[in-house]
Amino acid sequence: MPQKEEIAFWFTNLQNQICTALEQLDGKEQFAAENWTREGGGGGCSKVILNGGVIEKGGVNFSEVFGLLPPVVAQAFKLPQGMHFFATGVSVVLHPHNPHMPIIHMNVRYFEISDGVYWFGGGIDLTPHYIIAEDARYFHENLQRVCNKHNPQYYPRFKQWADNYFFIAHRNETRGIGGIFFDQLSENDQQSKQDCFNFVKDTGNLFAPLYAYFVKRHAGSPFTQNQKQWQLIRRSRYVEFNLVYDKGTKFGLDTNGRTESILMSMPPQASWPYNFQPAAGSPEAHTLQLLKKDIDWVNYPCP
């Protein structure tokens, strides 16, 4: 049965592998690493790439934090006060220069509390500034394939979970085209702890090849100033989601994590024009119409 040390060690390796792959894809800049420690226990390593060839701002963070479970977190998880916890994970958010490239997010995490309760969580989701059906299908097909390797119920369940989780309620729109999201995954009659960990590993390993696909297709596409402006508006919705709804961000801020690492997900720039409405029939309006839950992207008709 994998212990927390083994899981954390695998996560640090994942961080390194992803950074190496992203540096090759970016072709210009390298990640800068910063280690940090957390008052109360643990710490992490933030790896950041800025003003690259493809990536305008990106972070690949590893953390391993432990200690007394902060009261506000205990309350949120409906756990008794005074327990100890251990949490480790890798989190990636990449903001590309090119508005035809999507924003991508991946996270794998492991959480354990002192009475032996543990769970895994994770997910990958995509936030295209411009939704392209063919890309969305490719993305979801790959997630489905990896899920099906482990459990045929995973993809439908985790796809729906992502639709519900990455939802900006006050805008009545999803953050992007979703992906998979799962939490509190632990052993049961059908799966061992090792099975859970294996699924988490496959999720983490899928990230780099998926991103490679988008770089190859879109990183060199020409774009206009209006498309860049639209990107800044979509980024502002990303900010709204992360600061208002995202549980990982909230957990990080509540546990006195390193602010600049937690808010690595913030875009380099964002824009909030008042009450922006894209022109009817425009690609921007088309994208807005597709920011909905429950779209079956795997079977979505592609032109």
Add this chain to the structure above:
Amino acid sequence: MPQKEEIAFWFTNLQNQICTALEQLDGKEQFAAENWTREGGGGGCSKVILNGGVIEKGGVNFSEVFGLLPPVVAQAFKLPQGMHFFATGVSVVLHPHNPHMPIIHMNVRYFEISDGVYWFGGGIDLTPHYIIAEDARYFHENLQRVCNKHNPQYYPRFKQWADNYFFIAHRNETRGIGGIFFDQLSENDQQSKQDCFNFVKDTGNLFAPLYAYFVKRHAGSPFTQNQKQWQLIRRSRYVEFNLVYDKGTKFGLDTNGRTESILMSMPPQASWPYNFQPAAGSPEAHTLQLLKKDIDWVNYPCP
């Protein structure tokens, strides 16, 4: 005793007076008004000014909403479920072009629930991109003067309340130089409902002359691209405060208010460079050092 209709009526007048005053100060653009209704009861009028001579993006919002108290709000206020509420208020946030001009926020509000419980709330606070001691002193002296007209305990209490409220915990910095903030103000042995309302009126009426002072002093000051960039960073902290901590924003989003009116406070642009640290001894570093609670601005030494 002022009834809710009288209070709401006074608030609509305040909105109009502030807009008229701001249009004169701005000298270029006028406010555009948009009326909206709320599913569940009530509505409001958003007045927005964009790309003005002084103001890059500003909103002066009036709202009057009522109906069944949303469960999540009842819980937050520790009220029983199933009650009716009435809430009215005026809210102002102005983002200027010039980084030497501060961001300013004012809010006055009245809240009532069906069993006859009511309270007033409000405040004015200032978020300079560059803190200038003389301005900060002028600002706080005026707040103190208005408070002292009503109750000598108001200024010290409400100044501290603002320091604690407008605080970005995850950055360990205040949003700006504070001001006054008060909530749940209602009648007691010392003051009638009319007294409370009179104080709220004086708070509202102070807004326009205060802003005039800053326009006169700073709206025409020359600035550099680096100063503009610093403004975008300070704006990102403003976004963080409003989306993570601000109770008015949360209340608005939770009660299905009009999103574009609630998020009127978002800046036109904002920037999150990674781990920005101003050079030691720079004006930016000086400002960061002054983003602290408990600075006695009224008695702060001015050069």
